[in-house]
Amino acid sequence: MPAPTPAAAIDPTRFVLMHTSHAGNVGAAARAIKVMGFGDLVLVRPRFADVLTREETQAYASGATEVLARARVVDTLAQALDGVTHACATAMTPRDFGAPAQAPREALPPISAVGHRVAFVFGGERHGMANEDVWRCHSVLSIPTAPDYGSLNLAQAVQLIAYEWRQALGGFDVVPATPPPHWADAQAVQGTLAHWREALVAVRYLDPAAPKKLLPRLNQLANRLQLTREEVHILRGIARAMQASVAAAGGESGSRDGTDCGSGIN
Numbered sequence: 001m002p003a004p005t006p007a008a009a010i011d012p013t014r015f016v017l018m019h020t021s022h023a024g025n026v027g028a029a030a031r032a033i034k035v036m037g038f039g040d041l042v043l044v045r046p047r048f049a050d051v052l053t054r055e056e057t058q059a060y061a062s063g064a065t066e067v068l069a070r071a072r073v074v075d076t077l078a079q080a081l082d083g084v085t086h087a088c089a090t091a092m093t094p095r096d097f098g099a100p101a102q103a104p105r106e107a108l109p110p111i112s113a114v115g116h117r118v119a120f121v122f123g124g125e126r127h128g129m130a131n132e133d134v135w136r137c138h139s140v141l142s143i144p145t146a147p148d149y150g151s152l153n154l155a156q157a158v159q160l161i162a163y164e165w166r167q168a169l170g171g172f173d174v175v176p177a178t179p180p181p182h183w184a185d186a187q188a189v190q191g192t193l194a195h196w197r198e199a200l201v202a203v204r205y206l207d208p209a210a211p212k213k214l215l216p217r218l219n220q221l222a223n224r225l226q227l228t229r230e231e232v233h234i235l236r237g238i239a240r241a242m243q244a245s246v247a248a249a250g251g252e253s254g255s256r257d258g259t260d261c262g263s264g265i266n
Helices: 006-010 023-035 055-061 065-070 104-112 131-135 154-168 186-202 214-225 229-248
Strands: 013-018 040-044 072-074 086-089 118-122 139-141
Touching: 013 023, 013 154, 023 040, 023 055, 023 065, 023 154, 040 065, 055 065, 086 104, 104 139, 104 154, 118 154, 186 214, 186 229
Parallel strands: 013 040, 013 118, 040 072, 086 118, 086 139
Antiparallel strands: none
């Protein structure tokens, strides 16, 4: 067996793929564990001995090439579990005895609290894990699926388990993709409302002689929306466009007859 690299030797989490048939699944699995911050991948007797360097594998890895570069190929599950203190089987094969199956979200937090060197073992695409391999593991994980259709692609299963394990370890913070908003202050909001009052009068939606409760209601709407500075600029731009449209049409500010003014808002 090749000696593990230093990176693999210190990684407390290992993903073991047994008897994989499709190179794309190996690459996609490497990608799945990398995005969750893991990097120790071991293959047990894959269909293709050169699977780690195949073009399809590299393509499906989508940039997780360092995971593939560090990955190892071994002959037996015993070799793959060398140094592991808690192995989790991730296949539900018929068996006469063994650890009960648990959902990852229930089973993984207690394991993470102990400080084990953990391995997640996945069976091949065609036949899953043999009973003898399941019995070597300390626990069995079952991903909850719809009762009438529980077929998961190998790489999908790896992604789900890697995510749940990362969450059990504390997870990652969500990095905002947008800058923090610049909230409009009270003066800016009131200036916008005053501008809208002028525009609504200009288009004869508001009767200044009988404004009823339109402006207070707009004030409450603005408060619920928590306007930003940019949104205030947009609203004032709309108000200017309304006034310009009335001016271009030769209209006069204010209500002419008051028939529709206020739109019946009390």
